[in-house]
Amino acid sequence: MNIIDFRSDTVTMPTEKMREVMAGALVGDDVYREDPTVSALEEIAAKRLGKEAALFVPSGTMGNQIAVKTHTIAGHEVIVENKSHIYNYEVGALASICGVQAHPISSDLGAINPDTLREAIREEDIHYAETGLICLENTHNQHGGMAVPIENMKTVYEIAQENQIPIHLDGARIFNAATYLKTDVKNIAEYADSIMFCLSKGLGAPIGSILVGDREFIEKARKVRKMFGGGMRQAGIIAAAGIVSLEEMIHRLEEDHITAKALGEGLSEINGLKVDLKTLQTNIVMCDVINPKIDTNQLVEDLRKEGILCATAGVNRIRFVTHYPIAVGDIDYTLGTILKVVG
Ligand SMILES: Cc1ncc(COP(=O)(O)O)c(CN[C@H](C(=O)O)[C@H](C)O)c1O
Numbered sequence: 048m049n050i051i052d053f054r055s056d057t058v059t060m061p062t063e064k065m066r067e068v069m070a071g072a073l074v075g076d077d078v079y080r081e082d083p084t085v086s087a088l089e090e091i092a093a094k095r096l097g098k099e100a101a102l103f104v105p106s107g108t109m110g111n112q113i114a115v116k117t118h119t120i121a122g123h124e125v126i127v128e129n130k131s132h133i134y135n136y137e138v139g140a141l142a143s144i145c146g147v148q149a150h151p152i153s154s155d156l157g158a159i160n161p162d163t164l165r166e167a168i169r170e171e172d173i174h175y176a177e178t179g180l181i182c183l184e185n186t187h188n189q190h191g192g193m194a195v196p197i198e199n200m201k202t203v204y205e206i207a208q209e210n211q212i213p214i215h216l217d218g219a220r221i222f223n224a225a226t227y228l229k230t231d232v233k234n235i236a237e238y239a240d241s242i243m244f245c246l247s248k249g250l251g252a253p254i255g256s257i258l259v260g261d262r263e264f265i266e267k268a269r270k271v272r273k274m275f276g277g278g279m280r281q282a283g284i285i286a287a288a289g290i291v292s293l294e295e296m297i298h299r300l301e302e303d304h305i306t307a308k309a310l311g312e313g314l315s316e317i318n319g320l321k322v323d324l325k326t327l328q329t330n331i332v333m334c335d336v337i338n339p340k341i342d343t344n345q346l347v348e349d350l351r352k353e354g355i356l357c358a359t360a361g362v363n364r365i366r367f368v369t370h371y372p373i374a375v376g377d378i379d380y381t382l383g384t385i386l387k388v389v390g
Pocket of ligand 1: 054055056057105106107108109132133136184188217219220245247256
């Protein structure tokens, strides 16, 4: 059976090129800063995002939490967007590991309203926690992979600077945002003090993310990573794949956006399903099941039996994520299968 896995772009498998370079990677003990391949990856990543330094981390979650821990002190309040990954999908690490209080605010599809942000920033008062950090997400996963406009990020950054509060960007899919916005990723990264981005999603690496920022921040973050148990030894073996990601996989993200659009348009033609094509910008398709006779969980299970893997994303909603190597031909097969199952 033909299996097409839309559950997430985290399921991407390493390319043959990645496997080749992994096998031959030059390695050393990265805790002693002696792994030449990790150092090369960090240098490429920092340059690519226009920041002074970078840190290779095992996962996006760890990258986000290292950033929070590095920017804040226990008891700080961190402003987060209420549907963000950092607030909803990192197992309460903001509290349990970083010792900070989350202050969730709403957004317009990931874009933060300036007045909402100003209201959320704590003024000086003996009763109040201090706002220690503002966290953004671009593209925004639960808002269907929406790319937050750069104008909005600039406005938010200016408010943060007025209040001497740093911004961390969860840029797990920042290259998808840059692709959609048709801009260099540096033009997004300039409006955040630290950025985490994933090599292991649409960029296809088997493992890893990168945290970038100024040199002083990254040196502190490196120590926090060690405290978290994230210090790695001959990690050049996995970093080598990350270099291939940055050198060869960014340009093809547009293909994932094209296949997502084709899937979304096809799904919106199927009775009982609804896709808001206005919010379909990148590689995530949020499909609402609007026929009350269709049980969403049963539909996901029925599709699994037909080799189409996807996942629920809240009540009566299914998320499909396109990624390498899903191609347009797979979309036609997928739509035909869904039509058959939905009936
Ligand atoms: C915006 C964002 N930031 C961070 C992460 C965490 O990355 P990892 O810890 O999985 O490497 C994810 C992963 N997202 C995964 C997915 O979408 O399937 C799951 C939900 O964790 C993410 O979407």
